[in-house]
Amino acid sequence: MNLSLKNQDLLRESPRIKFNKFLDWVRTPHVFLGLLLLVVLAYFVIAPFWEILKTTFVVHRIDVRRIPGSQAGDFTFFYWHRALISEMRINLFYKPLMNTLVVSAGYTALAMLVGIILAYLVVRTNIPFKKFIANTAIIPYIIPSWPMAMAWLTLVRSDVGSGGTPGIIQFVTGIALPNWIAYGPVPMIIILAINYFAYTYLLFAAALSTMDSQLEESAMMYGATKFTIFRRIILPLMFPALGSAFILTFSKGLGTFGVPAFLGIPRRYYVLSTILYAQMQNQRVAEGFVAAIAMVVLALILIYLNNRIIGARKQFTTMSGKATKSQPIDLGKWKNPIAVFVILFLLACSLLPVGLLFYQTLMARMGDYSFSNFTSHWWIGTDRSFMEGHIGILRNPRVWAATWNTIWLGLFTGLGSAALGVLLGYAISRGRGTKLALLLEQASFLPFLIPGIAFGGIYLSMSASRMGPFPPLYGTFFLLILVSTMKRLPNATRSGTSAMMQVGIELEEAAYMHGSSWVRAFKTILMPLTKSGFMAGFILTFIGTMKALSLIILLYTPSTIILPVMTFEYANRELRQMSDGIAVIVVIIVIFGTWLSRRMTGTDLSKGFGGGK
Amino acid sequence: MPDIKLTNLIKKFGDVTAVDNLNVTIPDGSFFTLLGPSGCGKTTTLRMIAGLEKPTAGKIEIGKQLVFDSVTWTVVPPGKRNVGLVFQSYALWPHMTVYDNISFPLRIQKLSRDQIQKKVDGVMNQVKITGLEKRYPSELSGGQQQRVAVARELVTGVEVLSMDEPLGNLDAQLRLEMRTELKRLHKATGQTILYVTHDQLEAMTMSTHVAVMKDGLLQQLSHPDDIYASPANTFIAEFIGSLPINLFNVEVMEGIAYNNDLKLKLELPGKFKSINGKAILGIRPENLSVVNNPTKTSVLGSVDSSLPAGSEVLIKVSVGEIGLNIKEKRGMNLEMDSTVHVDLDMEEACFFDSITGNNLLTVPGEQKATKKKATAQ
Incomplete structure (x- = not known):
């Protein structure tokens, strides 16, 4: 019809109109903001990612002698060859890779076993003290993992072999536990499992409570035993939830640094994250980044698997959306013994480690746990002649400086990432479906793939020279804030996006209708309405920063040191009491922060959590 | 007060044409309803007039003011068009009291405290919500929320009041009541009301002019009685009634x-x-x-x-x-x-x-003159 011809005429645009339309597009608030943020992300997230890759293919100045006929900056396969093919390959790459896989598989299996049993007991049986159990089960997840590793050592160390100081068990019983219990894969698996069983517990409990209990009851009508029902009905139905729990748990511990550092490095048992650290310490940056890339690839494989599993999950229709109240399974005479056992176990995973650390700080000399060895020196002592010239933690200006550094780092990182998260969330949610929004979403997710230690490493090398608009930042506190903020971006962006999605676009448009500017609409409408999301993101980041060891360990200087790093430093110098005391302070801050966030935002970790990524 | 004139208005979202070469004049002082099934382009048209959506091509004039022209790329922002908009969800800001909601436009205009108080009181009295100043939107009934939304638009004295399915969220009884109120409001203020709905009954009961749309195309523009008695095609015949x-x-x-x-x-x-x-x-x-x-x-x-x-x-x-x-x-x-x-x-x-479905007694393109002048080219 000639109408459509006419449309074609109407739609013809001159270059000037096209340019004007383009200008108009750029001036759209979410586009303008999005482009601005894209520049920020390009500098601080995409560039580091690229830098890691590049570093492994370029000859470094210190390696010119090792690579005959090369000049700094030349393209080379030297590092990849060295890691994957040369005779060094076993110790540099394959062994740490295998160790990583073994430890990850081990703790994942153990964590899932514990999580499944706990969830089943809490959701499906008549076990007493349900609420207490449900709340206590979350604590090991809140406490950072490396203090637990330190507590473990306090418990099981022995003086066999390398002549370390004895732990409590040896002191009390006289039995020297073999070294493999204190160091290496076994304790790593145990500690990480304790730390991460909460994921399985939460996901499995949520899935269980939405499962239609009639499926179970009909099996019971045919005379199936409780165990058969669990094995043949419940577990298969729960498979998707368990799949998610598996991926989450496995990927969470993949890049973990603290536990393998405390429990592996002293006995030269390396995983990818610790070999990366060792390489960086030895100025072997490129070899270190090969390990980092291996970790990124592993993370990508897991994300791919996760998407596959979540895809399959949608096909399950056996679970009705509504929670059906099912008859709890009667544990009979085992009810109380099981409850006691579970509570003891949970206390051993939460109170005991902190208690052990605190106990150790009361010991004048290491290895002697008797009352006669008690002292308050490590906390409030003033006598410098006592031990290597250290005064009590609470009087030590270095500790106080580090405490304030940690709190300031948490505050600034929390503010920075929550603000970036809200702005990114705005650009992503308002531009939903556009290429720009997708790009922002993906770029802001990148830091999740890069292990903390590698992220720190790349900022270390980047901070030696100008970074974007910034002068060389090495040694500044700002560098720590910057790196922590960028590392937290994936979490911050997710919570920012979901907060923004909840504010209908018409609330904003109504303001524009009355002549409000974007800034005014953002300030008077969007900010107040996303306040609680902002606060939640802020506090979670604050707590996360308190635990951050791997990210900062390569970047700190004496004046910018933070508490987790200080713990690590003192532990390396075998000043256990100092190190443990500081760890106790960190745990207290973290638990207080979590409690505060629950009070302020009403978020309840025991009632589910936002994916944990 | 102004006529609103849309000339060759086209809006495309990607490959989808939401509004297809629309030519309409909305007469000053009319209660003008855009009627059609969902996805027909009626809301998009409204949003283009309000300034929340930019047409792909075409021209929009409100009275003597050219608010949009794709040829010269003239774009007047929504706040400067003197058009009010009541959203389907009312878009009341949940963190502000009724008073703060209604006074927001006046605060943007930087009026004095006394002036604001006087205007807000006046408009709240007009829509019968006096006494609810301190309430938050979540503490209001659906009908009250709706009145607040209308008050917020009336308070600046806009010349054109546009509404996007404003009664959609109300129950049947309240809807009937609000229809009466809106009709009275129209009579009292003499404003041009631009109304979007998919409910033919709403269109029939309140409007002085109804424009039926389908797939982005204008089907018929006439007085509601006329559309009922002699629909321009079988689509309208089936849609109305x-x-x-x-x-x-x-x-x-x-x-x-x-x-x-x-x-x-x-x-x-x-x-x-x-x-x-x-x-x-x-x-x-x-x-x-x-x-x-x-x-x-x-x-x-x-x-x-x-x-x-x-x-x-x-x-x-x-x-x-x-x-x-x-x-x-x-x-x-x-x-x-x-x-x-x-x-x-x-x-x-x-x-x-029997093939095109067009009414055999009305020549395509020719519209009957209605009580007020309504034109469509």
Whole structure:
């Protein structure tokens, strides 16, 4: 019809109109903001990612002698060859890779076993003290993992072999536990499992409570035993939830640094994250980044698997959306013994480690746990002649400086990432479906793939020279804030996006209708309405920063040191009491922060959590 | 006060054309309704006039002000168009009290505290929500929320008040009440009201002008009575009216409509003398009646169902393959499967082209003059 011809005429645009339309597009608030943020992300997230890759293919100045006929900056396969093919390959790459896989598989299996049993007991049986159990089960997840590793050592160390100081068990019983219990894969698996069983517990409990209990009851009508029902009905139905729990748990511990550092490095048992650290310490940056890339690839494989599993999950229709109240399974005479056992176990995973650390700080000399060895020196002592010239933690200006550094780092990182998260969330949610929004979403997710230690490493090398608009930042506190903020971006962006999605676009448009500017609409409408999301993101980041060891360990200087790093430093110098005391302070801050966030935002970790990524 | 003139307005979202070359003048002071099924482009049109959406091509003038022109790329921002908009969800800011919500536009205009107080009091009195100043939106009923939303638009004295399905979230009783109120409001303020709805009953009851849209194209623009009595095509005929219109094929020869399958032979009034050949006959249920004896315009059928509905009885009669919907006065009670004569009031019938579906008596493009001037090119 000639109408459509006419449309074609109407739609013809001159270059000037096209340019004007383009200008108009750029001036759209979410586009303008999005482009601005894209520049920020390009500098601080995409560039580091690229830098890691590049570093492994370029000859470094210190390696010119090792690579005959090369000049700094030349393209080379030297590092990849060295890691994957040369005779060094076993110790540099394959062994740490295998160790990583073994430890990850081990703790994942153990964590899932514990999580499944706990969830089943809490959701499906008549076990007493349900609420207490449900709340206590979350604590090991809140406490950072490396203090637990330190507590473990306090418990099981022995003086066999390398002549370390004895732990409590040896002191009390006289039995020297073999070294493999204190160091290496076994304790790593145990500690990480304790730390991460909460994921399985939460996901499995949520899935269980939405499962239609009639499926179970009909099996019971045919005379199936409780165990058969669990094995043949419940577990298969729960498979998707368990799949998610598996991926989450496995990927969470993949890049973990603290536990393998405390429990592996002293006995030269390396995983990818610790070999990366060792390489960086030895100025072997490129070899270190090969390990980092291996970790990124592993993370990508897991994300791919996760998407596959979540895809399959949608096909399950056996679970009705509504929670059906099912008859709890009667544990009979085992009810109380099981409850006691579970509570003891949970206390051993939460109170005991902190208690052990605190106990150790009361010991004048290491290895002697008797009352006669008690002292308050490590906390409030003033006598410098006592031990290597250290005064009590609470009087030590270095500790106080580090405490304030940690709190300031948490505050600034929390503010920075929550603000970036809200702005990114705005650009992503308002531009939903556009290429720009997708790009922002993906770029802001990148830091999740890069292990903390590698992220720190790349900022270390980047901070030696100008970074974007910034002068060389090495040694500044700002560098720590910057790196922590960028590392937290994936979490911050997710919570920012979901907060923004909840504010209908018409609330904003109504303001524009009355002549409000974007800034005014953002300030008077969007900010107040996303306040609680902002606060939640802020506090979670604050707590996360308190635990951050791997990210900062390569970047700190004496004046910018933070508490987790200080713990690590003192532990390396075998000043256990100092190190443990500081760890106790960190745990207290973290638990207080979590409690505060629950009070302020009403978020309840025991009632589910936002994916944990 | 201004007419709103849309010229060659086109809006594309990617490859989808939401509004297809729309040319309409919305007369000053009218209650102008954009009516159509979801996805027909009515809301997009409203949003383009309000300034929240930029047309792909075309021109929008509000009175003497050119607010959008794709050729010179003139874009006036929404706040400067003197158009108010009541959103479907009301878009009341949940963190502000009623008073803060309503006074927001005035604070943007930097009026003094006293002026704001006076204006807000006035407008709250006008929409009958005095006393709710300190409440938050979540503490209001649906009807009250709606009034607050209207008050927020009225407070600046906008010349055009546009509304996007404002009654959609209310229950039936309240909807009826609000229709009356809106009609009174229109009379009291004399503002141009631009109203978007998919509910034909709302359009019929309140509007001075109705523009029916489908797939981005304007179908008919006229007075509601006109649209009801002589729909421009079968789409409108079926879309308008609470009960579905009866449509069936006939062949017209020398003033008589035949349908052999239905054993139908109807004598047509003089106004249809120009019609010849195949056509679709449309007749509304209230223009059919059950009679005792055959007439020149009656058919024989059997009663499918007879549903008393209080004030009326809805009867379905099968004639051959087709079912006729009949609306009768209360009290009529017909035995199911009994045979009855149905008389068709042919004065009220319409004839449509059997292929295009266009009304054979209205020339395409020509619109009847209505009470106020309404034009569509």
